[in-house]
Amino acid sequence: MDRETKGQGRREGLVRPVRLVIGDKLLAELVGIAVEARPEEACGILVGRLEDGVARVDETPRSANRAADPRVAFELDPGAWVAAEDAVRGRGLTVLGFWHTHPRGSAEPSDMDLAHALPGMWNLVVDARGGHHAWLQPH
Numbered sequence: 011m012d013r014e015t016k017g018q019g020r021r022e023g024l025v026r027p028v029r030l031v032i033g034d035k036l037l038a039e040l041v042g043i044a045v046e047a048r049p050e051e052a053c054g055i056l057v058g059r060l061e062d063g064v065a066r067v068d069e070t071p072r073s074a075n076r077a078a079d080p081r082v083a084f085e086l087d088p089g090a091w092v093a094a095e096d097a098v099r100g101r102g103l104t105v106l107g108f109w110h111t112h113p114r115g116s117a118e119p120s121d122m123d124l125a126h127a128l129p130g131m132w133n134l135v136v137d138a139r140g141g142h143h144a145w146l147q148p149h
């Protein structure tokens with residue numbers, strides 16, 4: 011079974027519903043990483059396909075967390091992003107966005123998560139208790 015998360019995409023004043031779909035197995039793996047990485051946050055990249063407004067996640071390569079204090083923040087390794095872009099080339103896949111984990115509390119995005127999210131990219135937060143929250147950052 012796939013887990014579907016709903017978000018809103020805004021383009022040129024038009025609001026259209028879009029979804030991020032991630033399989034239960036991949037989601038469970040990310041929850042496992044959230045547990046294992048405690049007390050630090052873990053992070054990585056969402057790789058998959060865009061089909062008719064649906065973003066389907068196929069792979070979730072992990073990045074090192076380069077934040078000065080990885081217990082309270084995450085910062086992707088730019089090299090991991092470049093590697094993911096190289097890896098998807100010619101395979102019909104694309105970089106959909108990014109994921110990170112919350113070692114404490116819920117998967118609700120923090121003010122910093124919302125402020126630092128890149129426009130047009132999907133964001134997925136997973137907490138150590140199995141909760142998750144996804145959103146498409148507006149342009």
Ligand SMILES: [Zn+2]
Nearest residue numbers: 119120123135
């Ligand atoms: Zn966060």
